[in-house]
Amino acid sequence: MEGHLLDAGTMNKALDLIVENGGSFKVLNFNLGIERQSTSAADVRVSAPSHEVMEEIFSQLIDLGAITPETEVCDIITETCTQAGVAPDDFYVTTIYPTEVRVNCEWVRVENQRMDGAIVVGVNSAKCKLLRDLEVGDRVVTGVEGIRTVRKTEQREKRGSEEFSFMGAGVSSERRVELVVEQIAWELRQIRDQGGKVVVTAGPVVIHTGGAQHLSSLISQGYIQGLLGGNAIAVHDIEQALMGTSLGVDMQKGVPVRGGHRHHLKVINTVRRYGSIAQAVEAGIITKGVMYECVKNNVPFCLAGSIRDDGPLPDAQMDLIKAQAQYAQLLEGTDMILMLSTMLHSIGVGNMTPAGVKMVCVDINPAVVTKLSDRGSVESVGVVTDVGLFLSLLIQQLEKLTSPYQIA
Amino acid sequence: MEGHLLDAGTMNKALDLIVENGGSFKVLNFNLGIERQSTSAADVRVSAPSHEVMEEIFSQLIDLGAITPETEVCDIITETCTQAGVAPDDFYVTTIYPTEVRVNCEWVRVENQRMDGAIVVGVNSAKCKLLRDLEVGDRVVTGVEGIRTVRKTEQREKRGSEEFSFMGAGVSSERRVELVVEQIAWELRQIRDQGGKVVVTAGPVVIHTGGAQHLSSLISQGYIQGLLGGNAIAVHDIEQALMGTSLGVDMQKGVPVRGGHRHHLKVINTVRRYGSIAQAVEAGIITKGVMYECVKNNVPFCLAGSIRDDGPLPDAQMDLIKAQAQYAQLLEGTDMILMLSTMLHSIGVGNMTPAGVKMVCVDINPAVVTKLSDRGSVESVGVVTDVGLFLSLLIQQLEKLTSPYQIA
Amino acid sequence: MEGHLLDAGTMNKALDLIVENGGSFKVLNFNLGIERQSTSAADVRVSAPSHEVMEEIFSQLIDLGAITPETEVCDIITETCTQAGVAPDDFYVTTIYPTEVRVNCEWVRVENQRMDGAIVVGVNSAKCKLLRDLEVGDRVVTGVEGIRTVRKTEQREKRGSEEFSFMGAGVSSERRVELVVEQIAWELRQIRDQGGKVVVTAGPVVIHTGGAQHLSSLISQGYIQGLLGGNAIAVHDIEQALMGTSLGVDMQKGVPVRGGHRHHLKVINTVRRYGSIAQAVEAGIITKGVMYECVKNNVPFCLAGSIRDDGPLPDAQMDLIKAQAQYAQLLEGTDMILMLSTMLHSIGVGNMTPAGVKMVCVDINPAVVTKLSDRGSVESVGVVTDVGLFLSLLIQQLEKLTSPYQIA
């Protein structure tokens, strides 16, 4: 093992898992870096009472970034898929961390990294595949030999440098949201100026809490490159655009309109008549709002269906196999994801996203924020607050920032 | 208007909505029942500045159970559907309340009553249809003439009688759960003994909190006639049956098992190999748990897909149009629904369920319970508590009850 | 009974309570106002099987604003207090509603109205007293004869008029906070311009979430006439003023300072050395923050002690009998109370406050907001959001308002 072994307790975790799985260890050698910037290295001999135990231990050590001596092997072990959509019993389950496998005596980076997949090996390549996408004949990686994951260990040095660094882990409703928003605004600006990619997952609460105009504004100003959600956010956004209400509540006065619970169905019916949201925009029926800005600014979106959907809108993708594929495609190459008050879609997105992508989770419910931001990675930050106010403040902070290019 | 007009403030709501919509009224006659059991009757003359306002007022008065003088008309107004899946602009949006329409000078009960649908009229019949199910040529009810909803007004008299009565509305984590459970147990026993139907919607938290054995027990004892959920509850239930963990947590010791986060994917792969949950049960692979009991006791289930699903299991219905149809079919004729820690599926179920079905919503999050039990009807009760303990207690209460048939 | 009997279901509640207490009724006469603005009147004959039941029914009817025929009596019944701090068994327990009692054949308004007190009658006067303040010889009102409460029934007419009207009841985290804040800002400006009185109850979360500068600003601009809280808000406010941290968290960077958990104790020690917060301000030690502005602007404050207090500060009132007295005094004549993230102190304040005072309850926890704003009165509004953002937004809204006097 090499790297910042004391950071995040890696060394300790490694020794713990060996013992807990029934193995034992001897630390042969341990070089602690004598100064802060140094990395450490350790040689550890692992003993186990059986091959199964040893394999279980190795599979977990790989997750921690350890390199097993088997890496001198020239090729991982694979088994051929004999039933479409079903992996061999002993298949290696992928994590969110970048993974490399030995193919022809070389380390090959696994493409389409995501968690809970299998690795399929080609001639000189390897990629993650979902179980259901496995085809007969696919060579699926099994066992643990010849696999390693890459953990970013440089984080400590860079802290405090000019690079963006999110506030430490931990979710609390008792801290200063304004500071977090400032940092996010700064980061959004950076990503936009560098041609990066930001994707938003948003639930209908964004509209109910008055966030529609602010999210629309983010889109029209070029901060957002993709929108993921469900039927409901689009319905209530268009309801507000057409009738001034969201779920029947007047957004100017904040009070329910009598009969307003029927508004959303009238809206759905109208869009169905035009065939799609884009066609309703083109026909001049929808003239503002989040979906309008997406259409006008060519920001792609995907509305995944759910069991609770009314209607649905023609744009809602009710076949979830297709919806997951579209989500995954839209997320490719993303630098940052804003998760705005939708646990369902955000968990879906989290499953598809590899380590290294920054995630900002905003919700009024601390339990949701904890669940979403608990990936064991430094790149995610949770904010417990009202999403409408959050977006309002974010727009203000963005206005305060001067573009670096304007300075020059 | 006739009925218990002061109960639930019906009279007041009616006068309010007239004024708020821009109309005015004169109370021509108001007979308050002079004793408790009497019903009241009121004649109210409504004026409005335009036909549109008048129609809006009428559509809302109908929701309250008022009978408009237009009921002398022999037929409701209908418009023919000219585009599949799209209703006429002015279509009448249905509610959860039983509805009747005038056809050939007679009141005809609308079938398949559910909220947010349209009414399609046949020769001597009428039924609710979802927008997407409308076909070209369907005669869709528009406007408000010749429509009435039936509100149950007998509730006051029956209170305190031997019939089951749920605790009053209101959701609080500061009240005695044991009492509510006692009542629910009594009711479950009644429904079973009378050959009624109880459907459960359940999320994976039921398994995580140790409820699997208790829910299994409810099923094997004949208390449950249908199970609605998603991929996750089935996955973790089978994970517990096969590996003793739920989401990687050992259910006997309560601690995470190292490497346990991979268990659920191994389980999915195994079931995929056998083709379905039922086939895995028949093959002797799955030998206990919620899904096992469903298969063994011929309790039908539907697992609706969602964007967050891993795998999924072969049984997960990823086409949500079909999933909604299967849910609706499974819910037909239900007397009581237990909603156990799944907001998503429970909202879906609520949308499909007409008034009169008893609903019990259990969740640790008060906001979820409030949202689910807020239907303005007396038949729903919310319980803020740990769902595992709830089920444990429910089983105990059921054991305490002696069957009325055993007494005789 | 007279008034808007259908509003808020008063008539229905009255009939219900009669039956539930074991009595029965006949409606002798019921005049429903024929138009919206009219009031209604009803004569109801109540029968009860015993004097006790009748008295219980009357005491509850009084709470609803009914006038019992006994009002022709010239004097309420009183019993003399024979043990200091102890009321006669049958004493009348007061509510938050303005109350009048018959003394010498006249209706006399009860002074110091608050809930959960007893009424002590003088020669031509009456006032609320806490149990513990009762003295031997006090004439305490017992029974229910000759008592009436005054319910404001004019609310319906005034809605929509230029008078301030809060958004309807109900607490939800899914609505637009910006709208509520706009209304509160407008109201605060009105009260200040008319020389009214606003009192704030605030917990330490106000400081942790970055609200110190905004609350300071409200005070220095004359919007606040009193501050109620505990030891903690003052400690952390001064900690931020002296050391830039709140509970050890750097308020500029949002990260915990190592060793910062000791800051608050150092701060307490420092203020103890100077003898009081005011003396530390005068000595130039404290130069900004909420407490500083209170001292500088002569805004009185009371810090009530609690079992969890560290230190405490010399200003913390650890004798709670005195603290309650100071709170009550500070609240006299208040028009509006802002309750900012402190359930403990806000419940205390709610107990002391009569109906008619506007209450705004802000907390991130919906359960707290529900509990505080549930007084059955239209004057309270609950806001589920981050209190730091709430105050930030409130200051912005106030800046947008132009004083009516500046226009002229």
Added chain:
Amino acid sequence: MEGHLLDAGTMNKALDLIVENGGSFKVLNFNLGIERQSTSAADVRVSAPSHEVMEEIFSQLIDLGAITPETEVCDIITETCTQAGVAPDDFYVTTIYPTEVRVNCEWVRVENQRMDGAIVVGVNSAKCKLLRDLEVGDRVVTGVEGIRTVRKTEQREKRGSEEFSFMGAGVSSERRVELVVEQIAWELRQIRDQGGKVVVTAGPVVIHTGGAQHLSSLISQGYIQGLLGGNAIAVHDIEQALMGTSLGVDMQKGVPVRGGHRHHLKVINTVRRYGSIAQAVEAGIITKGVMYECVKNNVPFCLAGSIRDDGPLPDAQMDLIKAQAQYAQLLEGTDMILMLSTMLHSIGVGNMTPAGVKMVCVDINPAVVTKLSDRGSVESVGVVTDVGLFLSLLIQQLEKLTSPYQIA
């Protein structure tokens, strides 16, 4: 530094804090234990740019259990208190960990260990004192020389042994409460059989949720040696004993009793008449419930006053300086504390309690549980659930246990 340095990342924390405070380090020597049971030892040279920085670093290293080379000094540095209730500026602030100081060249254990105190040194002794208890002439420890804290490092070895071990840290509403309750029941039995001491802090929600009979049962069976709470739990417990309601809600039927909001005040008045709870018990007025069992079983209790108290009961201690002293006295020698749905009193108790005391925090609100159980110590466990059900289940589990003495 010596001990299990990799456990809990102690080594890493030490190096981090040095750098973050502006110092630098060289690891002179690091002996990692080569097998699991071995301890490690490290020599680290610390450099700092100033005396202040060095002192700050040392004070934090002491908290981590490091021994500074200054331990060869024969005496800590002290400064004499010159103003009652005020410490010298540079006083050492205590933590929850057992602390030793050098007095006359010997390590002396500090008595009355608690956090947020100062250390006062006698001839051959030392003890914790609250700031307010400091007297003129007290020798108060300042600086950091000659101080060390003792961290328990043996925890790893003992895991899995027959000794009780709580489930790992982390608070979640998605785990199996039944398992935790089993463990707590087992521990309660052990403590009782060994003559240990268990103290309960309880809020009124215990009564509202039906826990009164279960908590009474715990007391009468000898499981509880002290009760800490406020006015409210005693009021509602006695209200239930006398009138069958809790805050006006009928505890048998679960519905509010009309007029029931006045019950608690009648109860307070009654107890005030008798002079104290004990006298009301002796007079035969109170015949069951939590307070009754405390009196009958000689279990001492302290009811700390708060600003929200009605009445209060004669037993409520409204002078909080005295209440804190009584709490602290009652907590002496406690083995385990059950914190039942009262954040206020539980935080107070937590502040007074040294490391090593087991703490069980039960609340329906996850945020409260997180806050209370977040002491960085393995001895506390949080349970998110309904407290009434928790107590019901605890009683059941205790009944299932057979006393070890009965076996023999």
